[in-house]
Amino acid sequence: MLAGARRGRRKPAHGLREAALPPSSDRPSDGGGDDDLFLRLALAQGTLGLETTRRLRVGPVEVTELSIRLVGVRFPVDLSGGVRRFRHVRGQLARARMELPLADAGGVVLDRARKAMPGCERVVLAATLDGLTVGLSASTWALAFDCVAAPDAQHVRIVVESARGQDLPGPAHVLACRAVDAILAGLASRAGSAFILRDPFQIVARELLPNAGARVPASDGIVVSLGVADDGKSGRIALVGERGAAAPQLSMRTVRSLESAELLAEADDAAIAGDLDRARAAYLTALERAPRHAEAAARLAAIDVAAGDRAEAAFATLSEIASVSDAGLLGSEVLEAMGEVEAAYEAASRAAADEPFGPLSARAWARAARLAPDRAAASSALDEALVRSPSFVEARWSRLEVRLATGDVRGALGDVEHLEANAAGKDERHTVLRRAADLFFQRGRLEESEKLFERSLRYEPRSARAVAGLARSLRDRGRVARALDLFARAVALARKDPDARHEVELDLAEALALYANDRPNAIAHVAAIPQDADVAPTARLHEATWRHELGDVAGAARALHRLRTIAEISVGDAARDRLVAALFEASKLDETLGDPRAARRDLELLVRLRPQHRDASRRLAELARDEHAAPPAPARLEPLIEDEPTAEPPNVAEEPPVADEDLDALAESLTSRLRADPSDAKTAAELAGVLERLGRDMELFALLSARIEESPHEPGLLAQRDDVLRRLADTARSEGRASEAELYESMLFAR
Structure with missing residues (x-):
């Protein structure tokens, strides 16, 4: 019995799979001849040795040649025993070659x-x-x-x-x-x-030879070099080992x-x-x-980019070795973080064109599309991305949106067909079609949207979101009665899906109020939407508006208070845009209800969420000016007896102090001039000084916020605004308005 068969199957060493030898009928057995082995005797340079007879596999590696020189065998020698007689003799590896088929x-x-x-x-x-x-x-x-x-x-x-x-x-x-x-x-x-693969041919020999009952040879003295695959294909790499060979160059x-x-x-x-x-x-x-070392600089810059707030340091590092726009995708990220969008687009485009790996090239083109200066450039970049990776779903969706934006409805429908075909299973196809239908609806393509919603319902007939989407399309196409019926059905289907239920209830309430003139039932639906729902800000605003239209002023005020409660707690990104829009409209409604303080609070909360909201800042300043407007001065009493003037004539060298009434008039004049020409920096600076002397800090804050948005790099504006915020916070805290003081402090430390 052979040693290999006697010991049984060996557990593969070094993490490789067991050698994929020929079928079991061709493997060594104790009853077969030498032809059953993958080894044969060989004579070379006056020495006896063993060599392989065919290609052998060790995991994904193909061993195409393995030659062993037997040590201590002297001539003459009896060869009648064949391989079995010499396979246990100590040997030295003389030559070996293995190839790695990359596909395997x-x-x-x-x-x-x-x-x-x-x-x-x-x-x-x-x-x-x-x-x-x-x-x-x-x-x-x-x-x-x-x-x-x-x-x-x-x-x-x-x-x-x-x-x-x-x-x-x-x-x-x-x-x-x-x-x-x-x-x-x-x-x-x-x-x-650097990874050191130690003695790869010794590893392969340990996997192969014991299966034939042969002794593993010594491999010291072998010199390894890179070889060319026998078939000349680029889909293989080869290693060649030869004893005593010269070291490769x-x-x-x-x-x-x-x-x-x-x-x-x-x-x-x-x-x-x-x-x-x-x-x-x-x-x-x-x-x-090693100054200007390219790899060291790139790895250092990558760490700074990953940190998220060190783009300037990464820019400085990359600038020392070459143009940042030539630093590939890393350079594009750095340039985008620095605000150089056009240069970031150029860097991403070059990196995408030069990248040989298809999926990475596609993502680079998608990045270029996001940074593109216009829709034509974005569309071209997305076309390139899909050429490099046709299954790149994100790029397909992005191109669909660009095509809809440019009016290419036929191309957009073609992208929908691709996305549906690539989707696996009915659930994924339903999701794809519903998302596509939403996009068509948002672009006003109601007929196509209706058809896509109907196709999505073919895969999932009980989808509340798809039914509600179809109802929206029908509603906007004028089929209101059918839409109301579908909205009611969607609400019933959405019982087990809270997020969908709240959105559908809001849609149903809007339809009831606007088309059926049924505000009481509409109010009942929106009032049932909880405060933590994404659509809660819109629901509270609708509730307040409809209650006011019905004459329920107290109910409208309560609904607006619930809206402010949402804004006073942290909200997710999904609800932030809704909340900002709702607060701005709520401030108008509060003014209509005769509550300017509540309107001011609405705008303060809005500015905390979105400091760059110019309309809110301007309206907040107007409310503050109205609140701090001085009462009219009492009529002057004329003296009954006119005495002779005894006062000394004024000193013309001294400038008389400016009265508050004159400053108020000056502020009004400067405000009117600035409204006529918002870019007049000199007038803005003069108005800021007047407002500061008057102590009208809220108006001054609004003015400075608008100036910072228009001229973010103008020196001194940020420091001046910070001083105003500190004064506002101190005043609010001294007057017992702690929450308002926290609002100003949060804005102070927000940047």
């Missing part, structure tokens, strides 16, 4: 990469002159990087560099190294961004990669471990030792 390796790489990059859906491997380009992608991100292979005696060093990505959860180089660490787990050790890029890996090892170790502060300090030290 993709599955193994994907499984291992998911340990470091959860959600990874696709892996692309492409051979280069110096190693590999690796691309990893998921539905929400894409990452690509280069692996430069550098043979070192019987070992191979693999250096990770040129990492780039889009929508990643961290710096691209860090994620790339973590992914390679997971892929080579158990096969290589890491030092910085490394390319210039390989030498640079090894030097960079050694220089940046400490910084890379810290970054991969998650200590970005220590990594940043180490990268800075490396840049001091």
Whole structure:
């Protein structure tokens, strides 16, 4: 019995799958001849050895050649026993060659990469002159990087560099190294961004030879080099090992990669471990030792970009090595954060055109579309994105929106067909069609919207959102009776979906009030919507408006108070826009109800949520001016007896003080001049000084806020506004209005 058969199947070492040997009928057995083995005797240079007879597989690796020189065998020798007689003799590995078919390796790489990059859906491997380009992608991100292979005696060093990505959860180089660490787990050790694959042919020999009952040869003295695949295809990379061969000559890029890996090892170790502060300090030290080092600068800038608030530092770092617009997607992110949108668009477009990895190129084009100066450029960029990655759903949706905005209804419907075809299962198709129908509805394409809602109901007939959407389309097309019936049905269907139920109830209430003139029932529906619903601000405003129209002033005031209660607590982004719009309309309604203080509170809450809201700031200033308007002066009493003037003549050298009445008149005059020409900075500055002397801080705050929005870089405006906010806060707190003081303080520290 053979040793391999006697010991049974071995557990694969080094994390590789068991050797994929020929079918069981061709495997070694104790009753077969030498033809059943994948080894044969060979004579070379006066020595006896063993060599493989065919290609063998170890996991994804194909071993195309394996030659062993037997040690201690002297001639003459009896060869009658064949391979079985010599397979236990101690040997030395003389020559070996293995190839990695990249298409076959993709599955193994994907499984291992998911340990470091959860959600990874696709892996692309492409051979280069110096190693590999690796691309990893998921539905929400894409990452690509280069692996430069550098043979070192019987070992191979693999250096990770040129990492780039889009929508990643961290710096691209860090994620790339973590992914390679997971892929080579158990096969290589890491030092910085360099991975050392030790004695790869020894690993392969340990996987193959014991299955044939053969002894594993010694591999010391083997020199590894990169080879060319036998079939000449770029879909394979090859390693060749030969005893006593000359060391291979490394390319210039390989030498640079090894030097960079050694220089940046400490910084890379810290970054991969998650200590970005220590990594940043180490990268800075490396840049001091090697000025303008491109990889060090890029990795340092990536850390600053990931921090979210250090765009200026990243810009300065990248500027030292080249133009930031030439720094690829990283440069585009930095430029966008700096407000240079046009340059960011150009950088993203260049990076997208140069990127070989399809999913990453598509995401880069999608980024360029978002930054595009006009819809034509955005449409062109999205076309490019879908050429590079036809299954890129986000780009397909974005192009659909652009086509609707430009009136290309036929093209938009074509995108809907693609999205529906790519959707998996009826639930996903229903979601796609409902979302598309909403987009068509928002653009006023009611006929197409109606048809798409009907198609979505074919997949999910009991969808409350789809029924409500169809009702909206019918309502706007004039079919009100049918729409009201569908709204009522949608409310009944939405019992188990609170978010949908509240939105549908609001739609039903609006239809009842506007089309059926049934305000009491409309009020009942909106009053039942809870305060924490996304549509609650609109519901409270409608309730107040309809109650006022019915003459219920007290009820309208209560509804507006409930609206202010929503604004005084934190709200999510989904409800913020609704809340801002509702508060502005509520301030008008409060004025109609004769409650200017409540109107002022509405506007104060609005400005806290959206400080750049010019209309709210202007109206808030007007309310403050009206509140602080001085009462009319009493009529002057003429003296009964006119005495002779005894006062000394005034000193013409002294300027008489300006009365408050004169300052008020001056403020009114300057305000009128500024309304006629809002860009008159001199008049604005003069008005600010007058308002400050009058102590009308609320009007001054509104004026300064508007000036900051128009001229954000004008010196002194921010400091002056901060002084006003401090005075307002101090005044409110001294008068016992603690919540108002907190409002001003929150605005003071908001930026």
